[in-house]
Amino acid sequence: MLGLGHVAMNAAEKNVPSNRLPYNSRQRQPSTDSDSSTTSDNNRSMDGPGANEYKFTENTHSNEILQGLNDLRKNGQFCDVTLSVDGVKFLAHRNVLSSFSPYFKAMFLSKLAESKQNVVQLKGVEVDMMSLLLDYAYTSSIVITRSNVQALLSAANLLQVLPVRDAACLFLERHMDASNCLGIHCFAEQHACTDLQNKAKDYALQNFLEVCHHEEFLGLLPAKLVELTSSDNLQVDKEESVFQAVARWYNDKPEIRRPDFYKVLETVRLPLLSPYFLHDCVENMPVVKQNPDCCQLVEEAKLYHLLPDRRAELSTSRTKQRNSADTIEVIVAVGGEDDKVVLRSVEYYCTKTNTWRTLACLPFAVSKHGLVASGKNTLYLAGGEFPDGSASRTVWRYDPVLDFWQEMASMIVPRSELGLAMLDGCVYAVGGWDGAYRLESVERYDPSTNSWSMIEPMKMAITSPAVIAHDGMLYVTGWYSGAVLEDGDGIELVQRYNPRTDTWNELSPMLIPRSGAATCVLNGQIFVVGGWHASTENTNRVECYNVQSDTWEFKAPMCERRYRPGIAVMEGKIYVLGGEEGWDRYHDTIECYEPETDSWKITGEMPTSRSWLSCVPLQVKKSLCREKS
Structure with missing residues (x-):
């Protein structure tokens, strides 16, 4: 094998210093032909500053080893x-x-x-x-x-x-x-x-x-x-x-x-x-x-x-749809008011992708209406207030398969600021404002006959109640009655209606009075969130009702104060959308409540800020969804 000693000996024989190569070698650069077995990692000229260094690499060395x-x-x-x-x-x-x-x-x-x-x-x-x-x-x-x-x-x-x-x-x-x-x-x-x-x-x-x-x-x-x-x-x-x-x-x-x-x-x-x-x-x-x-x-x-x-x-x-289903469960937000402008828009929010899409808009502009989802995956919208201030009797049903609103039989009494709930297959319209008076009356709609009938009235005329059906009963909480209280205070009174006996009875009152709140059922308990509380104006307070013990307890407050927000339960979580912070500020944020940690966090935004909107979970066909422009 030819070693460094041999190279030094040859250099000495030719009277060339042993630490330098012959002139001819210094001028010859490594071949760059594709069939060459050698290459140079340093292409600097040997006549330049790096002339005493030459890095040589044999490409086939590792294979030969x-x-x-x-x-x-x-x-x-x-x-x-x-x-x-x-x-x-x-x-x-x-x-x-x-x-x-x-x-x-x-x-x-x-x-x-x-x-x-x-x-x-x-x-x-x-x-x-x-x-x-x-x-x-x-x-x-x-x-x-x-x-x-x-x-x-x-x-x-x-x-x-x-x-x-x-x-x-x-x-x-x-x-x-x-x-x-x-x-x-x-x-x-x-x-x-x-x-x-x-x-x-x-x-x-x-x-x-x-x-x-x-x-x-x-x-x-x-x-x-x-x-x-x-x-x-x-x-x-x-x-x-x-x-x-x-x-x-x-x-x-x-x-x-x-x-x-x-x-x-x-x-x-x-x-x-x-x-x-x-x-x-x-x-x-x-x-x-x-x-x-x-x-x-x-x-x-x-x-x-x-x-x-x-x-x-x-x-x-x-009961959860698989991801391969041609429908997805979303939160549908209907109408509302944006800086006193009445909205006709109907949109849905996908919690998984944090995106909005549009559905068929309302037939006409109306606010302060009631909205409820039936168990057969349709929506009922009832009452509300027209831009001229008059109350509406009209009722509309939305079919997500056809993406179409159809007019149904009108209510007996015109109502705005009403509460609406679905109980045992029937729609209940509770209280509200008929344009002149607050209402204590309650009426019931039977979808099988497309007709309304009056039931036992409440003991007090109310507007802006939070109404929810649970376990075969109707619960009415958090309303306003100017006829009884001064300065526009909310009321902490809670009433429950039994449809089998057509009777009302009082339950333990809420911890704070409020009106314009939102309510839902989560894990068998009734949650009441936000609304108007006179001592603090709009509130972010949240309380929860235990049906078995007839008791209320506070839960973690929301991040924002919200009057007349939309609310919906999806996959074991509460979502609250929009609402009023004060007289001149409307929210466009979405908050989510995690029951495991008793905590709220902002999870998204709405296309526009608004209050008096109605929200419900619904299954909609993916093919009907149009991207929000």
Whole structure:
């Protein structure tokens, strides 16, 4: 081999200082041709300031080193360790093994017995895979096939040869289909290949209708099936398809799977099934009939269908639409006043994307109306005040499927600043202002006959009440009555109406009097937020009523003071929109209440600031949504 001593000797023979190269060499630059085996990392001229330095790099050096080490291994030269796999011996070099595998590096640098042994026993690795990985260590190349990919990934994962493991994952990902995605998912999960595990699961969820007909699906363990069928991202055309897949899985091994079937059925969103399918297919399945827990799930779904206007109270994870549904649940905001300008706009807010879209606007401008959502996913708007100050008797129904407002039978009494609620399938219009007097009267609308009738009036004429239906009763809180109180104070009186006896009774009063508040039901309790409280003007105070104990307690106050805001409950949270801060300030912010932490935070903005708006949760078709300009 030609070394530096030889170069120095030649320079001395030619009377050239040993620390300099001959003139001809200094003038010749490294070749830049594509077939050259050398290159220069520093192209500065040797006649310049860096003439005493020349960095030379041989591109093929690393490959030649690997090739040389591999030749030494094959010839058994300089090998200092033998790997034994199922009795088969592999000669190798400790430094090479340590360089390509953290597993071997930790082994040979530790004080374990293996660090001193000449023969190291390896378990959990197949002979052929060890041979492939050793070839990779000495050549940087490996061939992955359908027949060896799983065993190779397992061995590479054990020996921490991460590039090979990742290459095997990529191979599996590229060969993934409906027949093997579940097997790949489970295999990746066993080997902590998180990225491949998630991609395989996503593939199974997105192609569930095809995946569920393959053999791998029938072999799933109950826990893994539950993981799939409980996902909001399960892509199905209808929930009936999920039940049919689950039933097919059960019928493959009924005796073994009978004890776990309840846990699987619990993930099927039975309330979203057709009531006829629920009766004919689910309830008549023998394993369902014989299991009381399964029967309870069916009863829950039946109640959801039988009591449509109480669906908010019956809300569970099983009543939530999957993301593949052609509808989404949103908060619809209707009308309102912006600096005393009456709005006709109807928009919805998506809490997931924090975006607004428009729906068909109101037939005419009206404010201080009542709005309620029926259990059959329609809206009823009643009463209100026209721009000329007169009260309205008109009633409109909104159909989100057609995106259309249809006029219904008018109320008996014109009402603005009324309260509106849906109870046992009927719409209740409570109190309000008829243009001349405050009203104590209450009337009820029957959608089946499209007619209104008067019921037992309240004991006091009121306007701006907060009205809510809960568990078969009507609750009226937080109103204003100038006929009784001076200076426009709100009232802390709470009344409850029983439709079965047509009677009213008083409950424990609120902690502070208020009018123009908003109310909702969350987790079986009634929340009253904001409104007008004379001692502090508009308020951000929030209180909560426990129906069982007939008691009130304060909750965390809102971030902003709000009079006549909109309110809606979505996915276990309260959203409050808009409202008045004072006589000349309207909010355009949205606040969200987290019951787990008893805290509020601003989560979004409205297209325009306003008060006197009405808000309800509603299912709307994605195809009807138009972007807010």
